[in-house]
Amino acid sequence: DAKTTQPNSMESNEEEPVHLPCNHSTISGTDYIHWYRQLPSQGPEYVIHGLTSNVNNRMASLAIAEDRKSSTLILHRATLRDAAVYYCILRPPEWRGNQFYFGTGTSLTVIP
Amino acid sequence: NAGVTQTPKFQVLKTGQSMTLQCAQDMNHNSMYWYRQDPGMGLRLIYYSASEGTTDKGEVPNGYNVSRLNKREFSLRLESAAPSQTSVYFCASSDRDRGVVPFGSGTRLTVV
Numbered sequence: 001d002a003k004t005t006q007p008n009s010m011e012s013n014e015e016e017p018v019h020l021p022c023n024h025s026t027i028s029g030t031d032y033i034h035w036y037r038q039l040p041s042q043g044p045e046y047v048i049h050g051l052t053s054n055v056n057n058r059m060a061s062l063a064i065a066e067d068r069k070s071s072t073l074i075l076h077r078a079t080l081r082d083a084a085v086y087y088c089i090l091r092p093p094e095w096r097g098n099q100f101y102f103g104t105g106t107s108l109t110v111i112p
Numbered sequence: 113n114a115g116v117t118q119t120p121k122f123q124v125l126k127t128g129q130s131m132t133l134q135c136a137q138d139m140n141h142n143s144m145y146w147y148r149q150d151p152g153m154g155l156r157l158i159y160y161s162a163s164e165g166t167t168d169k170g171e172v173p174n175g176y177n178v179s180r181l182n183k184r185e186f187s188l189r190l191e192s193a194a195p196s197q198t199s200v201y202f203c204a205s206s207d208r209d210r211g212v213v214p215f216g217s218g219t220r221l222t223v224v
Contacts, residue, residue, distance in 0.1 A: 034213070043202050043215035044155065087154065091213075098143050098162050098206065100213060101171070102155040 004088045009107045012078045020073040022088030032091045037084040118216035125193045133188040135203030144186035148199040193223045
């Protein structure tokens with residue numbers, strides 16, 4: 001299964017944009033790129049996902065490199081409530097098993 | 113619409129005792145997953161069920177058994193609990209089109 005690589009930790013000032021990178025050089029053409037986050041003492045929650053094109057939603061934007069070997073989660077204005085561990089996950093299609101493996105994630109600290 | 117429901121939320125076991133963690137989803141999802149999360153670590157996949165009637169091992173299956181009772185329910189059993197199984201356990205579910213994967217709120221298990 002394809003793996004992802006993320007920095008262990010990042011810091012951002014409150015109300016500044018945050019760019020969280022993820023490398024996935026062995027991604028398969030049918031793998032979706034998912035981002036989840038986990039706030040302290042809570043279960044993971046969905047942030048955003050995409051396949052090839054950049055995606056936007058209420059929470060964030062996802063920028064996917066043209067060769068799909070990397071992606072970036074963009075939080076447009078970080079708030080204190082965005083302090084969490086962010087996980088970049090590759091999700092294969094169901095015919096390949098539909099497994100959903102977490103890596104080590106990036107711990108985001110937001111500085112007031 | 114409750115999403116993914118896990119019971120119990122907390123449990124303390126003595127070494128050698130057995131117990132079953134329950135998980136149910138009301139979204140008609142095909143796939144269900146069990147993860148464990150040790151302190152300061154990411155989530156690791158224990159078992160998953162791609163569809164009703166099937167189960168497969170994940171990264172850390174030793175010491176656990178699972179049952180996909182029906183489409184809604186996926187249980188995780190510890191036959192003889194060990195202190196190394198002290199962890200927070202999360203259940204999740206997903207549908208076929210690789211969209212959002214909702215997670216339960218977790219079961220915090222301590223084995224003494």
